[in-house]
Amino acid sequence: MRRETTQGTPFLLPQNVNFTRFIPTSPDLSTTTYGVPRAAGQTSNLFLQPQKNTVLHSHGRPPWYGEDGVRICDAFVIGVAGGSASGKTHVARQIVKSLGSIPTVIILSQDSFYKFHTPEELALAHANKLDFDHPDAIDMPMFAACLADLKACKQSNIPVYSFSEHQRLNETKYLYGATVIIAEGIMSLHDPELRALYDLKVFVQCDSDLMLARRIRRDVEERGRTVSGILDQYLRFVKPSYDNFVQPTSSHADIIVPGHNNAVAIELICTHIRRQLQERSNRFRQKMAIPHLYLSNQFGSPRPDYTPEELNLTVLPQTLQVQGIFTILRSKGTLRQDFVFFVDRLATLLVEHSLQHLPYAPHKVVTPVGVDVKGLKLDAKYVCGVAILRSGGALERGFRRAINDVPVGSLLIQSDSQTAEPLCLHVQLPKCIRFRHMAEKAYVFLMDAQIGTGATAFMSIRILLDHGVRQDHIIFVTFLVARGGGITVLRHAFPDVRIVCGAVDDVMKEGWMENYISDFNPEGVGRKVWVMEPGMGQIGDRYYL
Amino acid sequence: MNCTTTASTTTSNSAHLNPLLPSVFTLPQTAQLEALYTIIRDKETSRGDFLFYSDRIIRLLVEEGLNHLPVVKRTVETPTGAIYDGVGFKGKICGVSILRAGEAMEAGLREVCRSVRIGKILIQRDEETAMPKLFYSKFPQDIADRYVLLLDPMLATGGSAMKAVEVLIEHGVPEERIIFINLIASPEGLKNFYGKYPQVKVITGWIDQGLNNKAFIIPGLGDFGERRYCT
Numbered sequence: 001m002r003r004e005t006t007q008g009t010p011f012l013l014p015q016n017v018n019f020t021r022f023i024p025t026s027p028d029l030s031t032t033t034y035g036v037p038r039a040a041g042q043t044s045n046l047f048l049q050p051q052k053n054t055v056l057h058s059h060g061r062p063p064w065y066g067e068d069g070v071r072i073c074d075a076f077v078i079g080v081a082g083g084s085a086s087g088k089t090h091v092a093r094q095i096v097k098s099l100g101s102i103p104t105v106i107i108l109s110q111d112s113f114y115k116f117h118t119p120e121e122l123a124l125a126h127a128n129k130l131d132f133d134h135p136d137a138i139d140m141p142m143f144a145a146c147l148a149d150l151k152a153c154k155q156s157n158i159p160v161y162s163f164s165e166h167q168r169l170n171e172t173k174y175l176y177g178a179t180v181i182i183a184e185g186i187m188s189l190h191d192p193e194l195r196a197l198y199d200l201k202v203f204v205q206c207d208s209d210l211m212l213a214r215r216i217r218r219d220v221e222e223r224g225r226t227v228s229g230i231l232d233q234y235l236r237f238v239k240p241s242y243d244n245f246v247q248p249t250s251s252h253a254d255i256i257v258p259g260h261n262n263a264v265a266i267e268l269i270c271t272h273i274r275r276q277l278q279e280r281s282n283r284f285r286q287k288m289a290i291p292h293l294y295l296s297n298q299f300g301s302p303r304p305d306y307t308p309e310e311l312n313l314t315v316l317p318q319t320l321q322v323q324g325i326f327t328i329l330r331s332k333g334t335l336r337q338d339f340v341f342f343v344d345r346l347a348t349l350l351v352e353h354s355l356q357h358l359p360y361a362p363h364k365v366v367t368p369v370g371v372d373v374k375g376l377k378l379d380a381k382y383v384c385g386v387a388i389l390r391s392g393g394a395l396e397r398g399f400r401r402a403i404n405d406v407p408v409g410s411l412l413i414q415s416d417s418q419t420a421e422p423l424c425l426h427v428q429l430p431k432c433i434r435f436r437h438m439a440e441k442a443y444v445f446l447m448d449a450q451i452g453t454g455a456t457a458f459m460s461i462r463i464l465l466d467h468g469v470r471q472d473h474i475i476f477v478t479f480l481v482a483r484g485g486g487i488t489v490l491r492h493a494f495p496d497v498r499i500v501c502g503a504v505d506d507v508m509k510e511g512w513m514e515n516y517i518s519d520f521n522p523e524g525v526g527r528k529v530w531v532m533e534p535g536m537g538q539i540g541d542r543y544y545l
Numbered sequence: 546m547n548c549t550t551t552a553s554t555t556t557s558n559s560a561h562l563n564p565l566l567p568s569v570f571t572l573p574q575t576a577q578l579e580a581l582y583t584i585i586r587d588k589e590t591s592r593g594d595f596l597f598y599s600d601r602i603i604r605l606l607v608e609e610g611l612n613h614l615p616v617v618k619r620t621v622e623t624p625t626g627a628i629y630d631g632v633g634f635k636g637k638i639c640g641v642s643i644l645r646a647g648e649a650m651e652a653g654l655r656e657v658c659r660s661v662r663i664g665k666i667l668i669q670r671d672e673e674t675a676m677p678k679l680f681y682s683k684f685p686q687d688i689a690d691r692y693v694l695l696l697d698p699m700l701a702t703g704g705s706a707m708k709a710v711e712v713l714i715e716h717g718v719p720e721e722r723i724i725f726i727n728l729i730a731s732p733e734g735l736k737n738f739y740g741k742y743p744q745v746k747v748i749t750g751w752i753d754q755g756l757n758n759k760a761f762i763i764p765g766l767g768d769f770g771e772r773r774y775c776t
């Protein structure tokens with residue numbers, strides 16, 4: 001079983017883990033233990049040692065926001081502390097394994113937050129004389145800030161610490177979208193700011209002799225160190241640190257888990273977490289934003305039919321050519337090659353039209369004839385596109401024709417075949433959205449083929465807002481909007497998002513899609529879907545298949 | 546949002562040709578269009594950028610030109626079984642580029658009209674008479690049955706454009722079936738052209754201030770062919 005990580009690099013799935021996805025953050029991070037800085041040049045072994053920082057995905061992330069577009073729950077945060085080699089990572093991984101099909105879990109290791117070292121500290125570190133087991137070695141405010149962002153469903157770019165260089169690297173690791181976060185490390189219950197963020201605090205209690213025995217075996221076998229070297233370090237740093245800083249934090253724990261034979265304890269923890277998650281889910285399922293649930297024809301609660309003006313839609317001028325293009329695209333008899341050509345042409349016109357929502361500032365230039373011209377210049381620091389896969393990809397060629405040399409990210413959002421909930425399966429965003437300080441200045445063209453129920457549009461806009469993109473900086477470009485569909489709910493939740501569309505269709509109705517083969521429906525059994533009329537059919541299928 | 550759109554600059558169309566002639570159509574004078582023109586007017590703009598941004602304007606111009614072609618009512622059935630009353634395109638078209646700068650507009654034309662036929666015409670100034678003279682032309686055989694999109698990026702005095710129309714009419718194309726597409730026009734050129742061929746529709750992106758004593762458009766963008774082909 002081999003899949004792609006969110007970073008687009010291939011990886012191997014360890015045999016003892018049966019998650020759908022398993023993503024190591026970096027080779028350096030994955031081969032570390034606390035207080036045992038590896039000598040420079042020592043080779044890492046990915047297969048012998050467990051991964052520390054991991055992101056696990058299973059079937060996708062359901063909505064985490066309500067009808068008003070506002071987030072209705074935080075991520076569930078678990079802090080796991082305990083002595084070095086007490087088995088914290090094992091406990092964390094067992095919890096994840098036993099929870100089974102939960103959307104996204106991040107295991108955040110304290111190792112990532114070792115401070116940036118001065119040259120003097122660096123020399124000590126390379127001589128194995130720097131105390132990595134002291135609370136001051138950890139950048140606690142940053143640890144807390146990153147955890148707080150992740151808990152609030154925002155993105156976080158956590159530092160990357162290299163154990164071979166004993167230094168924090170320039171790069172960061174982007175994390176977003178976890179439902180459950182496990183923060184583990186010897187000091188993870190030490191800082192009051194961190195403790196305030198945990199929904200559940202776990203301390204792994206293990207006898208000192210057992211921890212020392214494990215440590216000696218591990219360091220001798222896996223790192224080629226001498227017993228006397230290990231003992232020297234243990235007596236100098238590890239043991240005092242455990243007695244002075246680690247062990248006392250067990251008083252903050254909700255649960256104390258033994259460091260061995262702990263299957264029962266883990267099962268108890270998981271039962272608790274499952275119940276907590278279930279309660280949350282039940283509580284917000286009623287409020288969850290699945291816009292078609294609010295459609296008038298579903299419950300008979302009549303919503304007034306809004307005009308495009310009231311919905312604040314920017315509709316492409318209906319010139320003869322645009323009308324002709326739509327006639328071709330709507331016709332079921334249109335050949336695929338014609339469909340592709342006219343979709344590209346329409347997409348180009350749409351994106352050109354949507355450029356009116358970017359800011360322009362006065363700009364003076366000189367022409368080759370030597371005359372001054374007072375003109376205009378684009379006044380946006382970052383511009384990028386995000387295509388909602390699959391059918392949003394149909395707008396991408398048009399986007400590239402109109403906007404030169406900008407990054408284009410993607411989101412994969414599918415609806416669950418049973419509950420019709422939208423599920424976020426994949427997030428790959430350009431750098432100018434991944435970093436919050438850039439996202440706050442970025443203009444983002446969000447592309448999808450149509451807004452029907454609005455569920456996908458709703459979720460994708462929420463993802464951008466989570467990253468710090470301003471609502472009025474989001475330009476949603478789409479071929480069709482259904483007037484009777486989820487657009488009204490979408491508009492109420494996000495009044496400032498610019499929505500540019502090619503045409504507005506009148507009808508949304510429940511239809512039956514035949515032979516739709518997907519991960520959720522491998523046999524291709526027909527399933528119920530919402531369709532637009534007159535519409536353009538399944539745009540993604542017609543463009544790609 | 547588009548507060549800058551209305552506060553238009555000195556190069557705005559109505560400022561230089563008011564009222565607009567009945568056969569002359571311009572693109573909507575939006576902020577984003579003005580920003581495009583600012584880029585291609587700038588003498589510091591690199592060739593790559595000049596190509597990309599001039600292509601964008603050409604595409605918009607061709608799209609606008611096509612809107613002047615006739616359509617017929619057409620009813621289709623959608624994949625969901627609904628009936629849609631739309632329109633269908635009618636009439637065959639072909640492009641004719643005035644060499645050599647007009648050739649630069651062919652790529653943009655083909656992006657909008659797949660595999661459209663393109664005729665060519667070479668007109669140069671006769672050194673003796675100082676009048677435009679036809680040196681070469683090659684058209685599709687059935688050009689008389691087609692709508693013709695005549696391509697030349699700059700309309701300065703209008704001399705070569707009028708000569709080209711003359712040649713097309715000689716080949717049997719009715720005046721009202723010619724649509725002349727250009728990026729920048731001078732008010733003098735438009736008036737001359739309209740005076741001679743009032744039935745030919747002119748689609749222009751921007752109407753500039755005027756001509757200098759060398760008959761270059763002011764402020765213009767220099768020699769389009771030179772900037773495009775780096776000659």
